[in-house]
Amino acid sequence: MHRPVLVTGPSALPVSLAEVKSALRVDVGDSDGDLERLIRSAVAHYEGWSGILGIALVAQTWRQDFNRFEQKIMLGLRPVQSISSIKWRNEAGQISTVAEADYALKTDAGGRSYVRFVNDFAFPSDLYEDAAVSVEFVVGWPVVADAPTTPEDIKTAIILHVQKHYDEAAKANSDILDRVERDLISKYRAPFL
Structure with missing residues (x-):
């Protein structure tokens, strides 16, 4: 078996910028670039051949x-x-x-x-x-009606992952958020082959 190769990427991210801004209570648009980068980083952390879950989050x-x-x-x-x-x-x-x-x-x-x-x-x-x-x-x-059907617990974990790297208060409590994030994704971890 050789390493899988991405042929066609997903048409959307599993969590939108609007969802992250709403969850983090960010009203201004100054942070959009940083938040989008953090969302992509969180997705890469979980997804694909080298992600910790070994899954794809969106088709x-x-x-x-x-x-x-x-x-x-x-x-x-x-x-x-x-x-x-x-x-x-x-x-x-x-x-x-x-x-x-x-x-x-x-x-x-x-x-x-x-x-x-x-x-x-x-x-x-x-x-x-x-x-x-x-x-x-x-x-x-x-993706159904332009919305990813990624499970809500994975979406929440992505938001927490973004929050830990964006919000100063969350950085101080990152050990607690790490545990919550691990709990949310635990059932999606790859089984042993």
């Missing part, structure tokens, strides 16, 4: 490459909504697409998603030597 498309086919291919991010395509490259560098009827998206009890190939799928034997199999998938909570 986005990722690609993950593998050296070979296996009956079950685990995907490195959560929550997976759909598989866009599965492609493979042969020794000559020609790319072929696996038919949708030959696989299914499955999710285990721990929330980890994987591609499960049907039993009679004939795995190609002439694969390219490295990263021959490529799975493109949509991961993250969808």
